[in-house]
Amino acid sequence: MQKLILAIESSCDETAAAVYGSDAGVLSNELFSQIDLHAKYGGVVPEIASRSHIEKINPIVQQALDKAGVALEDIETFAVTQRPGLPGSLLIGVSFAKALAGALNKNIIGVNHLEGHVFSACIENDIPFPFICLTASGGHTALYYVTGFGDYQVIGQTTDDAAGEAFDKVAKLIGLPYPGGPVIEKLAAQVDFEDFFNYPRLKNHTTLDFSFSGLKTAVLYDLVKKDLYNLKDKKFLAHGDVHLQQQVASSLLVCIGDIFERTIERAFKQHPEAKALAFVGGVACNSYLKNRFKDTMAKRKKEFYFPSPRYCTDNAAMIAFVANYKAQKNEYSDLSLDIY
Numbered sequence: 001m002q003k004l005i006l007a008i009e010s011s012c013d014e015t016a017a018a019v020y021g022s023d024a025g026v027l028s029n030e031l032f033s034q035i036d037l038h039a040k041y042g043g044v045v046p047e048i049a050s051r052s053h054i055e056k057i058n059p060i061v062q063q064a065l066d067k068a069g070v071a072l073e074d075i076e077t078f079a080v081t082q083r084p085g086l087p088g089s090l091l092i093g094v095s096f097a098k099a100l101a102g103a104l105n106k107n108i109i110g111v112n113h114l115e116g117h118v119f120s121a122c123i124e125n126d127i128p129f130p131f132i133c134l135t136a137s138g139g140h141t142a143l144y145y146v147t148g149f150g151d152y153q154v155i156g157q158t159t160d161d162a163a164g165e166a167f168d169k170v171a172k173l174i175g176l177p178y179p180g181g182p183v184i185e186k187l188a189a190q191v192d193f194e195d196f197f198n199y200p201r202l203k204n205h206t207t208l209d210f211s212f213s214g215l216k217t218a219v220l221y222d223l224v225k226k227d228l229y230n231l232k233d234k235k236f237l238a239h240g241d242v243h244l245q246q247q248v249a250s251s252l253l254v255c256i257g258d259i260f261e262r263t264i265e266r267a268f269k270q271h272p273e274a275k276a277l278a279f280v281g282g283v284a285c286n287s288y289l290k291n292r293f294k295d296t297m298a299k300r301k302k303e304f305y306f307p308s309p310r311y312c313t314d315n316a317a318m319i320a321f322v323a324n325y326k327a328q329k330n331e332y333s334d335l336s337l338d339i340y
């Protein structure tokens with residue numbers, strides 16, 4: 001008989017729960033997104049996030065069970081994101097999962113959120129090992145060399161901001177709503193992804209690390225130079241100038257695409273045996289970037305994979321997926337499970 005896992009993800013601003021069957025795979029994947037609660041602040045407010053998790057965790061877990069058509073008692077293992085994330089947010093998911101596992105005398109498995117993202121493209125695809133994985137979200141941007149389920153190492157990472165953060169911060173700078181990524185992609189498409197401003201690309205870059213905070217500053221100072229931003233009052237002076245917003249959005253997206261592409265090229269030069277590229281995390285919703293990577297990989301005769309959008313942004317199915325192979329390897333946690 002197949003074994004059922006109920007996974008909970010509450011590391012940032014999404015309250016998520018999923019039911020996963022060892023044979024059937026994802027049976028439900030439910031989520032409450034707090035985006036509207038944080039939008040007016042231009043980013044996630046930790047205190048608001050934890051309060052919302054408390055309100056939503058019970059109904060979302062129930063929703064995941066109902067959608068899967070299973071009862072709480074049918075669950076054999078409870079899985080939960082244990083790290084990394086906002087402490088107050090993580091604590092709610094971990095406490096909830098521990099309470100369930102303790103009260104029902106069932107297994108518990110703590111999962112690393114980043115491992116969830118790394119293997120999220122494997123939920124729907126059989127990706128050949130070894131592969132290189134680019135994770136890009138609002139909180140993290142890194143390259144991994146992946147040799148098996150649960151076997152992976154970081155080969156490059158951002159030294160400052162995450163890529164999603166660059167989209168979000170530049171969006172805020174030019175009067176666009178949070179999250180910035182989707183709206184920047186939409187505006188850039190309207191001007192055919194043309195590069196108007198040629199933002200800096202770290203020409204002599206030789207490592208597999210990323211840096212995005214300089215890019216945000218470059219955008220800012222370019223606007224200041226053009227008298228479109230008042231530094232003293234921190235005010236964008238061209239509100240409603242859609243043409244300018246399109247030009248900034250498009251130039252930013254092309255620049256980030258170049259930075260990613262060059263770093264991916266270097267990663268494959270260092271690891272020529274890697275068979276595929278996986279692109280995961282919230283930024284992997286971006287079709288322009290996916291199309292570019294698809295072409296690059298085709299030229300290199302490598303395979304290219306990415307998850308459906310519902311598995312790109314934070315979700316509990318990816319946590320359940322990791323817990324499933326951990327359960328098969330007998331890698332259980334116990335009730336001393338803590339957050340990091």
Ligand code: KG4
Pocket residue numbers: 012136137138139140163164165167168179180181182185281282283284285286287312313314
């Ligand atoms: O994975 P995620 O939901 O949460 C984190 O773990 O951070 O990623 C959210 C990030 C945000 O920064 C958002 O701007 C970005 O993903 N994002 C995108 C797109 N959709 C979401 N970035 C670029 N293009 C998109 N279409």
Ligand code: ZN
Pocket residue numbers: 113117137139313314
């Ligand atoms: Zn994430």
